[in-house]
Amino acid sequence: MKSVHAIYENGVFRPTEPVELPEACHVVFEPKLIDPAQLDIERAAHGIDNVYALLSRRFDSGHADVAARHNEHQP
DSSP states (O other): OOOOOEEEETTEEEESSOOOOOTTOOOOOOOOOOOHHHHHHHHHHHHHHHHHHHHHSOOOOSOSOTGGGTTTTOO
16 A cells, blocks of 8 residues: 555644545554645645646647747737
């Protein structure tokens, strides 16, 4: 099973991403504090992965040659 990142707020651990567990199941875990600087690095790495995933998709704008229409709306 993979690690689950969570935020502790108001006496409750709230996962920061979806968790694949049955509803109302019991779990045991050992909380480990994460250095905020390390967390920022992990978030940045995860964020850039999302950007690359988005950029790798192809989107159909409905226009055959978008570059040819570049100046169409310029003053």
